[in-house]
Amino acid sequence: MMRFAVGWLVFGAFAASCGGGSEAPPEEAAPDAGMAMMAHGDHTPRYGGYVFMHGDLHFEVVLGADGEHAIYFSDAMRSELPAAVAEGVRITVRRGPPGPEGEEDLEPLRPRIDDFGEAWIASGRPVEAGEEAAAIVWFSFEGAPYEIEVPFIMEPPTVDPHTGLPLPGADVPETPPEP
Secondary structure, eight states: OHHHHHHHHHHHHHHHHTTTTSOOOHHHHHHHHHHHHHHHHOOOOSSSSEEEEETTEEEEEEEOTTSEEEEEEEOTTOOEEOGGGEEEEEEEEEESSOOTTSOOEEEEEOOEEOTTSSEEEEEOOOOOTTOOEEEEEEEEETTEEEEEEEEOOSSOOOBOTTTOOBOTTOOOOOOOOOO
């Protein structure tokens, strides 16, 4: 019993000397919170697509007018993750508005993991300039299904879709000063 009490006294003295016995002041905790916010705020495309979030999972959807499409995954800090982090990935290209009978021109694609294990890739028909098209992306992450519809936009993104702020290196025209 005495050995147990002495052990706790030694542990307590060690913890106090390491700062473990008191809470860190708020200014010391803030950088970690700021780093998390900065990571979650980083939606800079790395492959020319659009970056979205599903919980802490970031994913970049790259839709090519030539019919070549890819999806890349990264974690909350935007470190790359293997494509296999997501399961059952599907891409369905929807072209144009529904017809008079409500029918849609849907092109279901079967993505596969690329040879390097970095992305899910799929090939389909080319998308013509001016064609009203979107891709419905579906995947499962940690057992939870997720679906999002992404419009085809032929120009590379210049603005973060979440914040509306210009992306680094984007060629965004400056707003002229008001008279």
